Amino acid sequence: MTTSAQQAMALAQAGQAGEGLALLRAAQARGEADAFLLEGLWLIEGRFAPRDPAAARAALGKAAELGHVGAARTLAGLVACGVGGDPDWQGAQDVLRRWAERDAVAAQQLALIARMDLDADGIPRGDYPLxxxxxxxxxxxxxxxxxxxxxxxxxxxxxxxxxxxxxxxxxxxxxxxxxxxxxxxxxxxxxxxxxxxxxxxxxxxxxxxxxxxxxxxxxxxxxxxxxxxxxxxxxxxxxxxxxxxxxxxxxxxxxxxxxxxxxxxxxxxxxxxxxxxxxxxxxxxxxxxxxxxxxxxxxxxxxxxxxxxxxxxxxxxxxxxxxxxxxx
The missing domain is CATH 2.60.120.620 (q2cbj1_9rhob like domain)
Structure with a gap:
């Protein structure tokens, strides 16, 4: 069965991005996480909607709240990199911690990051002479x-x-x-x-x-x-x-x-x-x-x-x- 997000993407790729966005908004009103995720990706890319990193971060946050693991992974990266808001290394790790029991990728990221020599902002403390x-x-x-x-x-x-x-x-x-x-x-x-x-x-x-x-x-x-x-x-x-x-x-x-x-x-x-x-x-x-x-x-x-x-x-x-x- 085709999801609302898939239908919206098909419309956008056919040159009907406005209709696709309207379909996403209707799906969001029904609480469909995929619809928030797709709009967030559009808002980052700027191809089917005007680029708006802050709005993208909010949309992905909503998708993550609704249980979308892919949105949570992307959200953690945006928070770490400071896309759509200030960079927040500790906040990014908090996102990973909330998902670690449900997402093996989040758990493995946390485990490997814990072994790295980083300061509180995620900046490497080591020297790497060439x-x-x-x-x-x-x-x-x-x-x-x-x-x-x-x-x-x-x-x-x-x-x-x-x-x-x-x-x-x-x-x-x-x-x-x-x-x-x-x-x-x-x-x-x-x-x-x-x-x-x-x-x-x-x-x-x-x-x-x-x-x-x-x-x-x-x-x-x-x-x-x-x-x-x-x-x-x-x-x-x-x-x-x-x-x-x-x-x-x-x-x-x-x-x-x-x-x-x-x-x-x-x-x-x-x-x-x-x-x-x-x-x-x-x-x-x-x-x-x-x-x-x-x-x-x-x-x-x-x-x-x-x-x-x-x-x-x-x-x-x-x-x-x-x-x-x-x-x-």
Whole structure:
């Protein structure tokens, strides 16, 4: 049976967002949690309704009150990140605690966060010195940025959401298969930047000397046997807010092949579980550095999991990084 939320989404996708919103409001009056959740997502995205983070947070809070686990997960992330209100790390953990007995994901987040060295606001207290692999252009690494349990949990969160890697095609205005990358990927955009994910993003920011807001959504990439990322550049010419850095974290090591190769500077990198690799994509003028062509070599046995975060020169405006620049 089709739910009111599904009907509303179908209307919106058919160009009838107003009718879809009216249907959601009627369903909300009947106490349907899905209707509050969907409106909250629309209000965050700004595609079928004007973007209003505060109203989104309120709608998701209502859906969570009505027992919607997905809404509660998103709400905890919004509270942690300060979307639609002030950031409140302790408040985000309170949301997780209220759901821990009903939601294994909330319980596992709490357990892993409890082991992290964070202050009361969720900011990492540790130092993460980088070992320079190549000075100019800069390539560096840090061993053991994430624990094995944190890596395993990222994989657990990502696997059900995996799909073929795509890029946004400006002319077609839709996502198409990536011509240079043969892999699967799962992203953690704003609606999925749960407290655990936020803590990981903050640690990557601390290790790279950047602010957490400069990073695009964390992605987890999965490369099966023979899959690869052909030679490419992460920086895009003409981008107003360029990708100055790429941060990669190896989430496992039980595979063969799959090295990260920089052919123009003679480097091939492979890390152990939890190790970070960070490299510059741009030159001193923030133009794409032609020396930073790199590739993920084919996996020859097993499955490789890698977390990836592109880091921009500065945080985005209120509209975020944009659909064509940030894959969902």
């Amino acid at each position: 070992q320079v692999v190549h000075d100019d252009p800069r390539v560096a690494r840090h061993e053991g940025l994430l624990s094995a349990d944190e890596c395993d949990f990222l994989i657990t969160l990502a696997e059900p959401r995996m799909r073929r890697a795509t890029i946004f095609h400006d002319e077609l205005q839709r996502f198409v298969e990536d011509p240079v990358r043969r892999s699967d990927k799962s992203g953690f955009p704003l609606v999925s930047e749960w407290p655990f994910v936020r803590a990981i993003n903050r640690r990557i920011a601390a290790a790279t000397g950047t602010s957490v807001e400069q990073g695009e959504p964390l992605q987890v990439l999965r490369y099966a046997e023979t899959q690869e990322y052909r030679p490419h550049f992460d920086a895009v010419a003409g981008m107003d807010n360029p990708r100055i850095l790429t941060a990669l974290v190896w989430l496992n090591e039980d595979y063969a092949g799959g090295e990260t190769s920089f052919p123009d500077i003679g480097i091939e990198a492979r890390g152990k579980t939890g190790d970070l690799l960070v490299f510059a994509n741009t030159d001193a003028e923030q133009r794409p550095d032609p020396r930073m062509r790199h590739a993920g070599r084919p996996v020859t046995a097993g499955v490789k999991f890698l977390a990836s975060r592109w880091i921009r020169a500065r945080p985005p405006g209120p509209e975020g990084f944009g659909r064509h620049e940030v894959e969902r």
